[in-house]
Amino acid sequence: MSTSNPTYKDYSFQNHSEVYKPLKQIFSNYGITYYLIGANARDVHLYKSGIKPIRATADIDFAIMVPDFVSYNALITELCTMGFSRVAEPYRIVYDKTNTILDLMPYGEIEEAYTVNFTERAVSLSVLGFKEVGEHIQHIDIPEEGYSLPVTPIEGMFILKLLAWNDKPSFRTKDLDDLSFLLKHAWDIYEEEAYTEHLEVFDDNQFNTQTAAAKIIGKKMGLILAENEILNQTISTILTEAIKDDGKAKNPELAVAQNLDISIEKAKNILTYLLAGINQNRV
The missing domain is CATH 3.30.460 (Beta Polymerase; domain 2)
Known part of the structure; x- marks a missing residue:
């Protein structure tokens, strides 16, 4: 680690x-x-x-x-x-x-x-x-x-901080910075667990540790979001808007890109895996 x-x-x-x-x-x-x-x-x-x-x-x-x-x-x-x-x-x-x-x-x-x-x-x-x-x-x-x-739990932090930012986008950008920092270090946190509980992340032909960790967090978020459809829809909408290919950069992907020192495209890819994890076990 x-x-x-x-x-x-x-x-x-x-x-x-x-x-x-x-x-x-x-x-x-x-x-x-x-x-x-x-x-x-x-x-x-x-x-x-x-x-x-x-x-x-x-x-x-x-x-x-x-x-x-x-x-x-x-x-x-x-x-x-x-x-x-x-x-x-x-x-x-x-x-x-x-x-x-x-x-x-x-x-x-x-x-x-x-x-x-x-x-x-x-x-x-x-x-x-x-x-x-x-x-x-x-x-x-x-x-x-x-x-x-x-x-x-960390997945709960992602939920609550995304909601806090969404409630007051102009005043809560530090919440996005916190989530970006957690994404930056997520593989350090989840690597051991990945080898015991999330082996499917290694089957990805485009495997990398950042997207794999994001998917693990998303899976855990999904278990919480499944308990409340309004909550699930709110979080899913925030992430869907962030990864939308509309030529406009919005705060979530900007924060990830800036804090991880990566391109907007790579930031959107990480958030795409986060959302995919949320939806993985949805019926």
Whole structure:
């Protein structure tokens, strides 16, 4: 496996144990299903594979499954007795000691039509895909801290980040950069698994490691997308538009091309394999 010889201090979550511990306690007390999303989740996967992260972030994002706003607000209120403070955004709190920003993104019965509507400041959050990804949580051990973290799987990151970008294309290009970085290192992550669970990728006459890894990710995405046709159609449309041969370059393939230092044509080919993986087991 190719790595960048990183140390534990290279990862964004390495100084967050003081924040995670009270969260774990409260989530357990409330019986809440939760999982790490965003840049911290990305870095946990890179840490597991020994890959140096692209950039550090001080923010923490958790998806949390709650039944209603009464439960959600009670949870926030209790956290505010444990060293956290509210800020303007209704889904955000700050851990005072380290000034760490924490976003708690609610989903589940609290949502309506894949949207959570906060009355404060008339804020609406799209949570399409949170439920489905939340059924595929991956627990990753962090031996340096003596705990494990519930994290969105890499295929879940692809789903949620594509949706986040699609929701606000002008403001969420960093999500595409994150996905491109994962694609760049995907074979390092999946090579061993390819030889045991995805032997068909080696039958491709045009085999290369980047497209093979993309297809493996797509296959895994397909298992999640199959649980919700609206989710599946949304992701499939995003990728179909990105690989369309219409003479126009759009953000997904541009991000892949720039971050992998390859041509637009090769970037579209990688995304084509990603989509093919999604559709591989479709009836």
